Amino acid sequence: MLDLRGIRHHFNGHLAVDGLSLHVERGSCFGLLGPNGAGKTTSIRIGVGLLKPDEGSVSVDGRGAPTDPEVRRLIGLAPQSLAIYDDLSARENLLFFANLYGLSRGDGAHRADELLERVGLTERARDRVSGFSGGMQRRLNLAVALVHKPMLLLLDEPTVGVDPQSRNAIFDLVREIKGEGVTIVYTTHYMEEAQKLCDVVAIVDRGRTMAVDSVAALVAQHGGDSVVRVTSGEGVREVSTDTPMPELQKAMQDTTTTAIEIKPPDLERVFLNLTGRSLRD
């Protein structure tokens, strides 16, 4: 559905994307996981044709580059920085963009009301966006990306600055949209989100993809061992092992043990093992 090949891009001598390639399967949810500054947003902007890469090519659905308006019509983007008019109401925002995408007045109104319902903003439809909470603005930002029923939806950190309730609403919506057959590209620096939502995750760091695979495969390949963490009279002990049982038995026989914890490998660890750095820094 979306192919980036050998993308390289720099801003004033600073290399932001360094030979990145992606292949996003139709109907999948593809995660771009990486810390701030990894080049996720830059890659997304290149992927939708907002930015011309120094090198490399982009193709959407095998129809060519998104510089073609007809190709752009297939794409929906919820940018990382909110892109909605805060002096218009939620509904007016949707109607305006519906109009730009060539929906008739009736279709636009219908679609706007449907989306407001889906992101839980029906009650506030006619209120100005400036009075919305961060979570509400995020949800509207996402709804606007859906107004023309895109086949490919790119969500750039859609949960930044969002309360837990809005966050869950966004997760539900993403699953729902995926269920409708829309291909999703989801960037985040929260490994839980990638783990929860994405079929395939690309680990991105310093403008490169370090590894691309399903979460399970990534963990199996790069996650390393489970960690057994025991708190006892001797203090806290962490043991890294792929066979945790003996360690557990040992801890259970120790009468001073107060807590036992097994941490299976996760994407955080995958990242650490791949880059030598932590995801959140």
Next chain:
Amino acid sequence: MHPVLAIAKKDMAQLFRDRVGFFFVFIFPIGFGVLFGVIFSGASDGPSNVRLVIADLDNSPASEALIGLLEDDPKISVTLDADRDAAFDMVRTGEQAGALLIPEGFGDDLESMFFGEGAELVVSFDPGKNLESGVLRGMIQAAAYQTMFGAFQGGASSQRMLDRARESLAESEDLNFAERAVISTFLSSADSMLSLREQDDSEDGATGDGTGGFQPITITDDSPATGSDDDPDAPKKASPDTAFEITFPQAVAWGLMSCVLGFGLGVVGERTRGTLTRLRLAPIAPWQIIAGKALACFLTCLGVQVLIMSLGVGVFGVRPDSWGILIAGILCACIAFVGLGMLLASLGKTETGSEGLSRAVLLILALVGGAGVPLAIMPGWVQQAASISPFKWVIQVLDGALWRQATFGEVIAPCAVLIGIGVVGFLIGALLFQRSSD
């Protein structure tokens, strides 16, 4: 709805909802026009504190009387300078709005005006200051004639003058009977006027027009040559019907300024708030985004001008001499300010940066262009600098339509300048905008 219209409609909705923006586009300019219109109407119908330099080479009682009269006039602030050339130079440089030369022998000529060539005064007015020139011309004429009649009032001196006149009349060989009769009659009336001791003051009575070539005081105009495109100030007696005809074009200028500011900020806001991303992502051409915004600016500029002018005509007694020129001026102003707005919008990168820059540029252009104080009462160098300001040209065309009785030929140049500013500004702005979007 066509995307261009949709963008224009959205932009205008945003402007109208922004209370501060709305205030500065519509309320403030109208307030300005009305307030200053009232102030000007109240104070007098014209500018005050007009600067006049007088070079008195005569130093006679008559010249002193004339200077005294002018000094007493509250509208004029008089400076004395002994040197003719220095005085006239001050007008040329714009330091003074007008200069008056009282030539040597003025007093004598005045006394012998009925048989000699009459007295002469030489004036020079700043050609850029039509309003002031008008005031000064009227005042000097009035004062000169008042001085002349004052000579009659002065008992001994006037009697001496009349006696001298009769003597000369008797001696003169080159007058035919009819002329002799006419002048005798005039002198008799002059005699009787001595007892009346009134009659002066009104500017109309003082122009001495209807006397068929008999000019007891000639006022010679020695104003510096005007620029090629300035409207000739002397032959026309154009004057505003009401002070609002002066202040409403200024109100229009303020309205235009706020429109352009709002428009420019709207464009920068799209960029900083990220919505430009969505616009560029939509399946519309880049030019449609620009066209939509330009259309919004055009319509708002048009709206504010129509509103202000309608209010002027409907409520404040503004009576355009030429509706055609008024409409042409309004449309050209829209074009100019769309271009200016586009240019300003593409200059600033951040909203606050752009706002500061635009505000500064626009304010200077507006003030220099005469939106605050009529250009006419500003120093000459400001009037020179004003040519870069589209506000000046807008006001010039609107003034021309409302009260200066401009002809279409006279407004072609300012209209062309406005259209030029619009086109050039738009092209450069659109280019910068496109480039900075990548």
